[in-house]
Amino acid sequence: MKKVFCVLLCTLLLFVGAGCASSANLPEIMSEYVTMLQEPANPESIAEIGAFLDQNLRVFETEHANQMLVAFEDYLFAFDQNSPDYRAFLERYKQYMSEDLAALYDIKAQEQEHPAVIDHVLQKSWEELSQRAHSLEILITTADHQIVREEAVRIFEYYIRLMLIGVSGTPIFDSDGRFNESAQNTYVAFSRQYADTTVAEVLREFIAYLGSIDFRIDFENMEETTAFSDISSRLVSEAGKRVLQ
Numbered sequence: 001m002k003k004v005f006c007v008l009l010c011t012l013l014l015f016v017g018a019g020c021a022s023s024a025n026l027p028e029i030m031s032e033y034v035t036m037l038q039e040p041a042n043p044e045s046i047a048e049i050g051a052f053l054d055q056n057l058r059v060f061e062t063e064h065a066n067q068m069l070v071a072f073e074d075y076l077f078a079f080d081q082n083s084p085d086y087r088a089f090l091e092r093y094k095q096y097m098s099e100d101l102a103a104l105y106d107i108k109a110q111e112q113e114h115p116a117v118i119d120h121v122l123q124k125s126w127e128e129l130s131q132r133a134h135s136l137e138i139l140i141t142t143a144d145h146q147i148v149r150e151e152a153v154r155i156f157e158y159y160i161r162l163m164l165i166g167v168s169g170t171p172i173f174d175s176d177g178r179f180n181e182s183a184q185n186t187y188v189a190f191s192r193q194y195a196d197t198t199v200a201e202v203l204r205e206f207i208a209y210l211g212s213i214d215f216r217i218d219f220e221n222m223e224e225t226t227a228f229s230d231i232s233s234r235l236v237s238e239a240g241k242r243v244l245q
Contacts, residue, residue: 026059026060029056029059029060030064032052033049033052033056033068033071036048036049036052037049037071037072037075041075041076041078041079042079046075046076046079046083049072049075050072050092053068053069053072053093054092057069057093057096058096060096062096062097062098063098063145065096065097066097066098066101066145066147066148067147069089069093069096069097069101070101070147070151073089084108085112086105086106086108086109086112087109087112087113089105090102090105090106090109098144098145098148100139100142100143100144100145100148101145101147101148103139103143103148104139104143104148104151104152107132107135107136107139107152107155108155110132111132111155116128116129116132116159116162117162117167119169120167120168120169120170121167121169121170122162122166122167122169122170125182125186126163126180126182126183126186126187127186127190129159129162129163130163130186130187130190130199130203132159133156133159133160133163133199134190134194134197134199136152136155136156136159137156137197137198137199137243139152140152140153140156140243140244141243149244153240153243153244154240156239156240156243157236157237157239157240160199160202160235160236160239160240161232161236163183163187163203164202164206164232164235164236165232165236166180166183173216173217173219176216177216177217177218177219178215178216179210179215179216179217184207184210184215187203187206187207188203188207190203191203191204191207198239198242198243199239201242202235202238202239202242205235206231206232206235209231213228
């Protein structure tokens with residue numbers, strides 16, 4: 001929220017510094033919006049901001065409308081992490097946002113409607129996780145707006161982490177320390193089908209590492225478990241960097 005809020009403040013200063021004036025009174029509208037976002041979030045303030053955006057978003061260029069909508073999303077999230085209804089948010093404001101921001105909100109809506117994880121158990125197959133990561137990679141590499149790319153990378157890393165590590169209720173290794181065979185087959189097939197993608201590159205490195213340990217891990221061996229944790233965490237972090245290159 002702080003980063004987006006700072007962007008809004010900078011935008012307001014640019015409006016004022018440029019002596020921006022029009023029948024829409026853009027500097028005054030943006031100033032009022034920034035002031036509203038400084039108020040503690042509650043149902044009344046949320047409804048007020050929503051009505052304010054309904055009335056005023058149309059006078060702003062897409063770049064500024066994007067910033068205002070992301071700031072409102074953060075405001076909603078600060079009030080209640082389950083508060084932003086992304087499908088409703090998208091339907092209400094899609095006409096004012098850029099295509100890449102709309103694509104991001106559609107991805108968020110899909111995750112909200114059909115979560116990848118519920119109660120520490122995966123709800124999606126390894127193939128579905130791979131496809132979600134792939135969709136995010138496409139968005140990241142085609143998005144025109146930095147504000148979209150940054151948030152898409154965060155979600156992208158989330159799916160990569162699920163793919164490489166799993167979750168407590170759906171571990172990537174079975175109780176005998178054997179790597180999940182379904183995940184292995186899925187990742188090999190994906191890396192062949194989408195060979196030139198960042199996801200495929202990361203999966204190839206991951207599979208190569210697993211091959212070096214015969215796709216098994218000894219949970220009693222601290223060196224092995226630490227190595228797996230370090231390598232998988234590194235690949236998650238590097239995936240987020242590589243996809244931006």
